[in-house]
Amino acid sequence: MAEKKVCEDLVKERKKCTFNVEELTRLIDGGEDKTMERREVEDMVINAGGLSTKDEVPEEYLSHKERYENAIRKASRLFEVFREYAKTHDTTDAFSPTNKYRVSFGVVKDISPFMLHMGMFVPTLMNQSDPDQVAEWLPKALSMQYIGTYAQTELGHGTFLRGLETTATYDPSTEEFVLNSPTLTSYKWWPGGLAHTANHCVVVAQLYTKGVCHGVHPFLVQIRDLETHMPLEGIKVGEIGPKLGFQTANNGFLGFNHYRIPRRSMLMKNAQVLKDGTYIKSKNDKLTYGTMVFVRVLIVTDLAYELSRAGTIAVRYSAVRHQSQPKPNEPEPQILDYVTQQHKLFIGVATSHAFRVTGNWLWNSYSKVIKDVSKGNMDQLPELHALACCLKAVCSRDAAARVEEFRLACGGHGYMASSNLPIINGIVTATITYEGEFTVLMLQTARFLVKAWKEATTGKVKTPTVSYLVEFFKNDRVIWENTPSTMIKGFQAIAAGKIRTAYETLEKHVKSGMDYEDAWNSASVQLVNASEAHCRAILTEISWKEMVRLSTTVSPSLAQVLLQLAELYLIYWTLEKRGDHLMYSTITRDDIQKLQTRYEELLALIRPNAIGLVDAFDVRDEILNSTLGAYDGRVYERLMEEALKSPLNAEPVNQSFHKYLKPLMLKAKL
Numbered sequence: 301m302a303e304k305k306v307c308e309d310l311v312k313e314r315k316k317c318t319f320n321v322e323e324l325t326r327l328i329d330g331g332e333d334k335t336m337e338r339r340e341v342e343d344m345v346i347n348a349g350g351l352s353t354k355d356e357v358p359e360e361y362l363s364h365k366e367r368y369e370n371a372i373r374k375a376s377r378l379f380e381v382f383r384e385y386a387k388t389h390d391t392t393d394a395f396s397p398t399n400k401y402r403v404s405f406g407v408v409k410d411i412s413p414f415m416l417h418m419g420m421f422v423p424t425l426m427n428q429s430d431p432d433q434v435a436e437w438l439p440k441a442l443s444m445q446y447i448g449t450y451a452q453t454e455l456g457h458g459t460f461l462r463g464l465e466t467t468a469t470y471d472p473s474t475e476e477f478v479l480n481s482p483t484l485t486s487y488k489w490w491p492g493g494l495a496h497t498a499n500h501c502v503v504v505a506q507l508y509t510k511g512v513c514h515g516v517h518p519f520l521v522q523i524r525d526l527e528t529h530m531p532l533e534g535i536k537v538g539e540i541g542p543k544l545g546f547q548t549a550n551n552g553f554l555g556f557n558h559y560r561i562p563r564r565s566m567l568m569k570n571a572q573v574l575k576d577g578t579y580i581k582s583k584n585d586k587l588t589y590g591t592m593v594f595v596r597v598l599i600v601t602d603l604a605y606e607l608s609r610a611g612t613i614a615v616r617y618s619a620v621r622h623q624s625q626p627k628p629n630e631p632e633p634q635i636l637d638y639v640t641q642q643h644k645l646f647i648g649v650a651t652s653h654a655f656r657v658t659g660n661w662l663w664n665s666y667s668k669v670i671k672d673v674s675k676g677n678m679d680q681l682p683e684l685h686a687l688a689c690c691l692k693a694v695c696s697r698d699a700a701a702r703v704e705e706f707r708l709a710c711g712g713h714g715y716m717a718s719s720n721l722p723i724i725n726g727i728v729t730a731t732i733t734y735e736g737e738f739t740v741l742m743l744q745t746a747r748f749l750v751k752a753w754k755e756a757t758t759g760k761v762k763t764p765t766v767s768y769l770v771e772f773f774k775n776d777r778v779i780w781e782n783t784p785s786t787m788i789k790g791f792q793a794i795a796a797g798k799i800r801t802a803y804e805t806l807e808k809h810v811k812s813g814m815d816y817e818d819a820w821n822s823a824s825v826q827l828v829n830a831s832e833a834h835c836r837a838i839l840t841e842i843s844w845k846e847m848v849r850l851s852t853t854v855s856p857s858l859a860q861v862l863l864q865l866a867e868l869y870l871i872y873w874t875l876e877k878r879g880d881h882l883m884y885s886t887i888t889r890d891d892i893q894k895l896q897t898r899y900e901e902l903l904a905l906i907r908p909n910a911i912g913l914v915d916a917f918d919v920r921d922e923i924l925n926s927t928l929g930a931y932d933g934r935v936y937e938r939l940m941e942e943a944l945k946s947p948l949n950a951e952p953v954n955q956s957f958h959k960y961l962k963p964l965m966l967k968a969k970l
């Protein structure tokens with residue numbers, strides 16, 4: 301088939317670009333070799349038989365059941381393709397932040413029913429099992445003999461893990477655990493793939509041995525027969541029903557009726573139960589929560605990726621769309637030329653870069669701490685937990701806001717399923733809740749910050765990410781200059797100030813006679829604000845420093861663009877938080893006006909590179925799945941092509957006319 305022409309607007313835009321798009325793509329991927337490898341995997345998947353979505357009825361027209369069956373067909377075929385690839389290639393980076401397996405969005409448009417298998421089941425087996433268990437289970441999980449999920453949340457409790465009700469009671473006479481769901485609220489509820497996909501799962505349950513409860517522990521549990529896939533006796537399993545998004549994730553429920561599993565089904569890297577029922581405690585009981593920390597860390601870079609998908613759609617569309625006539629007798633401008641549109645779009649693009657570099661930094665910190673933990677050194681665990689909590693929480697909330705802004709920037713067409721923005725919206729919004737709900741995680745960080753504040757009052761802090769607190773004691777009002785380093789110091793002063801205020805409020809409540817828990821609840825709005833401010837201090841400092849560092853490794857033309865994006869991100873947030881800066885620095889109205897002017901200059905500087913910047917994300921059309929965002933910009937043709945796929949358009953008159961409309965019309969004549 302002849303190549304379809306690229307829309308003239310995009311041809312012109314691409315000529316304007318001042319930097320080498322391929323150079324930026326390689327930087328985003330983490331190196332030329334990574335880009336080549338990713339593209340190789342994408343080519344392999346896109347060209348593999350049985351995976352193309354091109355000529356299919358769009359999945360939104362399928363029934364709930366058909367949609368799931370279609371997702372399973374494709375996810376299975378995709379796995380076969382990956383299995384083939386793994387025979388000749390190193391696939392260890394499946395769990396890295398810059399993994400090349402995001403291509404799966406080009407196959408299963410929404411969330412794959414295998415997401416939890418690769419995202420949580422396999423990592424939990426790898427990181428929470430003892431070496432013998434890893435040797436026995438991991439090959440089966442990696443080869444998909446065991447298809448698994450992570451079953452922790454229950455109908456009654458998701459946040460409060462110590463309140464989970466599923467029990468695993470050790471019976472030394474048979475050397476088995478008896479799993480039981482004593483109440484309706486103890487049913488597992490939510491795990492992805494649990495409903496009809498998984499035959500195994502990691503179940504988090506209250507461990508009882510010798511009549512003592514030792515708290516929640518993970519167990520590997522078979523739930524379906526490997527031949528027939530029938531639920532095993534004592535297992536009640538099913539699907540929880542339609543949701544806002546995640547339509548093909550196959551989220552399920554699960555109950556146990558005195559269901560027996562062997563003693564060695566308990567994941568025993570950290571804690572153990574011996575044959576006679578003796579309990580050996582973990583060095584740190586929070587290690588059981590390790591998979592959640594791992595996923596929270598990964599979510600930050602994944603959000604950057606989701607922003608790059610949504611940003612590509614909205615920016616390309618904005619270059620193709622023309623609307624209104626500000627100057628008489630002149631053509632309608634591209635909507636991308638409206639400064640308000642640039643304000644909606646460019647901060648989303650800059651945020652994708654900020655999250656990616658911060659996410660990579662967080663991943664490196666995580667890897668270092670986990671290495672130390674494996675040697676028995678847990679010192680950095682609280683700081684890592686506090687960082688992962690607030691970054692996951694704030695980045696997911698910001699990303700959801702940015703994706704919504706991208707959708708709004710596409711006007712009516714952004715509301716079309718065929719734009720793919722609604723599905724991306726559903727995926728990103730879910731991250732605010734899953735893997736630890738927003739407020740709950742912010743309050744976890746607040747616990748750490750309150751302790752750090754107490755420490756800082758003695759003039760020293762042990763952890764580097766809160767060292768700014770000590771500086772605040774020397775000078776609690778930053779002397780303002782409109783420079784990046786002052787802006788960063790400003791965010792640190794705001795964080796320190798808000799931590800101090802929240803701490804003082806907490807103390808005041810305690811002194812007034814309140815229990816600590818009640819005082820905490822009363823101060824919790826301020827505590828969440830303090831966590832947010834701390835997270836903004838981290839995001840602004842790390843993203844700026846990392847972008848500056850990266851700019852020294854690339855050509856001058858690209859360096860200039862990276863610095864513009866980094867500065868835009870800093871100034872955007874300084875302006876957003878101008879009220880706070882007024883409280884904690886000497887910033888003046890005049891400084892703020894100058895920053896506003898600089899912000900608008902940056903929008904104008906970025907404008908010629910808008911298409912180059914999203915092209916550099918290098919999200920291929922097959923993965924973008926969007927009528928509005930394709931590389932060739934054939935927006936209107938694609939919208940019509942997709943509309944014509946509606947089954948309602950297969951016949952000129954729908955039968956409902958004869959059944960309902962006509963009788964209604966006839967009655968009107970009487």
Ligand SMILES: CC/C=C\C/C=C\C/C=C\C/C=C\C=C\C(=O)SCCNC(=O)CCNC(=O)[C@H](O)C(C)(C)COP(=O)(O)OP(=O)(O)OC[C@H]1O[C@@H](n2cnc3c(N)ncnc32)[C@H](O)[C@@H]1OP(=O)(O)O
Pocket residue numbers: 415416419420450452453458459460461462492586589590592593595598599602603606681682685727728731733734735736737740744747748
């Ligand atoms: C766009 C994105 C795409 C892809 C992303 C990539 C992969 C995705 C894969 C799968 C995701 C899809 C589905 C989602 C799955 C799930 O949601 S699984 C279920 C997740 N559930 C949760 O996250 C539950 C949240 N709750 C908790 O984590 C905890 O219960 C708690 C809220 C932290 C409280 O725990 P607890 O009550 O036991 O503890 P406290 O008494 O409050 O605190 C005691 C001290 O322990 C410290 N602590 C708590 N957790 C940790 C930890 N993980 N590590 C280290 N330390 C921890 C806590 O701070 C207290 O410390 P102290 O202040 O010093 O006392």
Ligand SMILES: Cc1cc2nc3c(=O)[nH]c(=O)nc-3n(C[C@H](O)[C@H](O)[C@H](O)COP(=O)(O)OP(=O)(O)OC[C@H]3O[C@@H](n4cnc5c(N)ncnc54)[C@H](O)[C@@H]3O)c2cc1C
Pocket residue numbers: 416449450451452453456457458459460489490491492546551730733734735736737738739740743
């Ligand atoms: C799309 C999706 C996929 C999921 N996949 C899985 C999965 O695969 N496996 C799995 O085990 N789970 C999964 N979950 C469950 C998820 O982890 C939980 O829903 C999440 O942790 C929030 O817990 P919850 O639902 O109990 O919310 P709740 O804790 O009931 O939250 C409700 C409200 O109460 C507030 N609240 C609760 N506790 C406190 C507190 N201490 N202080 C202040 N406010 C509080 C919250 O802020 C929130 O506003 C998934 C959820 C979703 C949405």
